[in-house]
Amino acid sequence: MTLLKRGLSRRRVLQTGMAGIIGTGVSPLIFSKGAWAQEFCNNPTGDTVTFGLNLPLTGAYAEEGADEQKAYELAVQHLNGEGDGGLINVLTPTALKGNGVLGKKVAFVTSDSQTKADVARAGATRMIERDGAIMVTGGSSSAEAIAVQGLCQEMGVIFMAGLTHSNDTTGKDKRRYGFRHFFNAYQSGIGLAPAIVDAYGADRRAYHLTADYTWGWTQEESMKAATEGLGWQTVEAVRTPLGAADFSQYLTPVLNSGADVLILNHYGNDMVNSLTQAVQFGMRDRQANGKDFQIVVPLFSELMAKGAGANIKGIFGTSNWHWNLQDPGTVAFTKSFGAAYGAPPSQAAHTAYVQALLYADAVERAGTFYPPEVIKALEGFEFDGMGNGPTLYRAEDHQCIKNVLVVQGNDAPTSEYDVLNIVKEIPRDAVAYDPTIFGGDLGPAEPVPMC
Amino acid sequence: MRAMSRNDLLLFLGFTLVVLAMPLWLQPFGAAYPDLLQRFMIFGIFAVGFNILFGLTGYLSFGHAAFFGVGSYAAVWSFKLLSLDAIPAMLFAIVVSGLFALLIGYVSLRRSGIYFSILTLAFAQMSYNLAYSVLTPITNGETGLQLTLNDPRYLDAAMGSAQAGQPVPTLLGQSLGGFAGFYFCAGFLILAFFIAQRITNSPFGMMLKGIKSNQTRMNYTGFNTKPYTLAAFVISGMYAGLAGALLAVTDPLAGAERMQWTASGEVVLMTILGGAGTLVGPVIGAWLIKYFENIFSAINDTMLHRFWGFLPEGADNVMVAITSKFVGEGWFLTLGLVFVLIVVFLPGGIMEGVRRIAHLFNRQRKSPDRPASQVQPAE
Known part of the structure; x- marks a missing residue:
């Protein structure tokens, strides 16, 4: 007490403070190290295994997130042997038995990523560190997917990307621990360009409005390259912020630009808003350069089509998958999703569901949850029956190579879900490409001993 | 000035103890995992720094997130260009955000009151838009700036220390993931708290408090208050940059x-929730808000069903239906309610509540020689 009464000098306080920090701060690390030293990150020891679902439940892509969540819940039920089994019955080849994964019951935790990369990363970290997620999946924005994928590589946890369409996800920013079932902007470009050139002629002048982040950039680049290769010109490409509610300031210049096609590189609510406003501007009734003015939306989904209502009629785009396909996989998935939720699934729901099943199947085939083995099981995996025809999980960039659909807004919808027509199914050989064109490096498969 | 008073010393030691023991006492609350603990520390520093400006001088900045973001970008660029070591990154971030604060502060502090708040808000929104779309080559826009395998990292290259695999920041070669990262941040929070404590009790701090209570009178007595407010602004900007x-x-x-x-509004909320002008208050406010954001937002219906499982069939469903509105996506609702309750009943924030309780105990014990813990004005 005498020490305190006299008061302490600044130096004394600093000295004892630093000693305290070093003493208490560093020494517990030595003890806690053993607690974290497991064979690999979140090795499931009990009788359950936890999936981490990182979903945008708020923000511009919230609708896709909500649909993905339904799909994951369905996938978890099916994996645990509840419900009608869904696509487990049609996946070939399959190692799934409908008794969980490696005999462990599947559970899940969720996190709202708010369609923001920062938040998505924090949510994924929480699910890995606190909830012990063995695998993270979901997401509806490429910015999220790339951010979370980088994190998962650091932590040594496999990331099964949900809806992400940017070339960078399996291109320049690809990671050994990240896998994508969804198609990408490059495939949209080479799939869609011949169809719209056929329909609208080869001497068109295009104006791009682009969501200002990785997906928009790569889609703009891919659409430009593909259409210019077939004779189109690009008047201008303007970037718009993600989540902008009002696009009129970007649409006005289009009218006097000399363009006769507007390409909307928007998705989710953004696309619903920009398309609706473009139609309100009278663009679809306009003539430009002596031709009918046209609008193209390269990436389409049923949820967006529903949101945009009648404005969507006749508009071309591409899709990863559509519930109206007639193969057994699609029929089975649409049936069990419809039975559970009373509406047909969107492409976001489909890719989410398939990713969950593919991960579980890879674990079964590997016979372990150890990530490097699971990665090996996924790389180069050739499968069929998931609704996209024969599909290859390419080992070089972890991109699924499968058929791409060219779709068009339905002129005479028979129900509120019958909003898109499949114009053409482009075979996968036509949309396969050299994985080296985007650069990037997968990185090592051995997990870092951190987690 | 030379020595700390006994109360201050106890406060500092108590704070240090509470912070370092967080992994233990947060266990029952489900918050003792490294990522959230790191966030507690980081936003604690942010709030302590904000309080130096708002709590002491009364200048309400609505644009502090700009300095926070500038600090982040500066640090990531240092990782990309210089070295993966944390120390140059942090020095660089503090310097850059300090300069940025000097610039914005110099312009904004020409006005006070609401005009000052609006000016800072305008600058912050401008910086946000610059980062979001105009300066995409520097900030990578919405996608976010990330480390890649083929960053140059000239300093590391010169030292010949190449790292295999995904680049992660280190401290002198030690990885900063998990609990190591937490203790690293905790050290800085304690340091930040100590400096803030010294500033508050220094003549400089008295000057700032004088500006808060009556700036005009300060001017009449012959003080030029501008350098003081600017200094406070820059210091708190550097705190934000550090965070x-x-x-x-x-x-x-x-x-x-x-x-x-x-994000700028969030730090204002943190400070007011905890108690502006107090030392510990802003930190507690930051912890509370981050706790709500990370824990309440992750509670879903299954967890609620487990929680209300003891109720009879049917009643638990009703309770789940009611409570689910307040958790998960509805966490903002809970936070809003807590905020309203605190502002209405405890205008001085949580710290006022703590003081009132302490006061109650003191009166009961009737110990006249020990005054109730220091009452500080709060706004």
Whole structure:
């Protein structure tokens, strides 16, 4: 007490403070190290295994997130042997038995990523560190997917990307621990360009409005390259912020630009808003350069089509998958999703569901949850029956190579879900490409001993 | 000035103890995992720094997230260009955000009151938009700035220390993931708290408090208050930059969202919730808000069903239906309610509540020689 009464000098306080920090701060690390030293990150020891679902439940892509969540819940039920089994019955080849994964019951935790990369990363970290997620999946924005994928590589946890369409996800920013079932902007470009050139002629002048982040950039680049290769010109490409509610300031210049096609590189609510406003501007009734003015939306989904209502009629785009396909996989998935939720699934729901099943199947085939083995099981995996025809999980960039659909807004919808027509199914050989064109490096498969 | 008073010393030691023991006492609350603990530390620093400006001088800045974001970007660029070591990154971030604060502060502090708040808000929103779309080559826009395998890292290259695999920030070769990252940030929070404590009790701090209570009178007595407010602004900007850099150290990704006005508003909420003008209050406010954001937002219906499982069939469903509105996506609702309750009943924030309780105990014990813990004005 005498020490305190006299008061302490600044130096004394600093000295004892630093000693305290070093003493208490560093020494517990030595003890806690053993607690974290497991064979690999979140090795499931009990009788359950936890999936981490990182979903945008708020923000511009919230609708896709909500649909993905339904799909994951369905996938978890099916994996645990509840419900009608869904696509487990049609996946070939399959190692799934409908008794969980490696005999462990599947559970899940969720996190709202708010369609923001920062938040998505924090949510994924929480699910890995606190909830012990063995695998993270979901997401509806490429910015999220790339951010979370980088994190998962650091932590040594496999990331099964949900809806992400940017070339960078399996291109320049690809990671050994990240896998994508969804198609990408490059495939949209080479799939869609011949169809719209056929329909609208080869001497068109295009104006791009682009969501200002990785997906928009790569889609703009891919659409430009593909259409210019077939004779189109690009008047201008303007970037718009993600989540902008009002696009009129970007649409006005289009009218006097000399363009006769507007390409909307928007998705989710953004696309619903920009398309609706473009139609309100009278663009679809306009003539430009002596031709009918046209609008193209390269990436389409049923949820967006529903949101945009009648404005969507006749508009071309591409899709990863559509519930109206007639193969057994699609029929089975649409049936069990419809039975559970009373509406047909969107492409976001489909890719989410398939990713969950593919991960579980890879674990079964590997016979372990150890990530490097699971990665090996996924790389180069050739499968069929998931609704996209024969599909290859390419080992070089972890991109699924499968058929791409060219779709068009339905002129005479028979129900509120019958909003898109499949114009053409482009075979996968036509949309396969050299994985080296985007650069990037997968990185090592051995997990870092951190987690 | 030379020595700390006994109360201050106890406060500092108590604070240090509470912070370092967080992994233990937060266990029952489900918050003792490294990422959230790191965030507690980082936003604690942010709030302590904000309080130096708002709590002491009364200048309400609505654009502090700009400095936070600038700190993050500076740190990530240092990781990309210089070295993966945390120390140069943090120094660089503090310097850059300090300069940025000097610039904005010099312009904004020509006005006070609401005009000052609007000016800072305008600058912050401008920085956000710059980061979001105009300066995409520097900030990578919405996608966020990330480390890649083929960053140059000239300093590391010169030292010949190449690292295999995904680049992660280190401290002198030690990885900063998990609990190591937490203790690293905790050290800085304690240091930040100590400096803030010294500033508050220094003549400089008295001057700032004088500016808060009556700036005109200060001017009449012959003080030029401008350098003092500017100094306070720059110091708190550097605190924000330090916090932003730490966030980049623990998670090397800088996104524009962290500069948005909502982020600026959040630190104001933290400070008011905890008690503006107090030392510990802002830190507690920051912890509370981050806890709500990370824990309440992750509670879903299954967890609620387990929680209300003891109720009879049917009743638990009703309770789940009611409570589910307040958790998960509805966490903002809970936070809003807590905020309203605190502002209405405890205008001085949580710290006022603590003082009232302490006061109650003191009166009961009737110990006249020990005054109730220091009452500080709060706004």
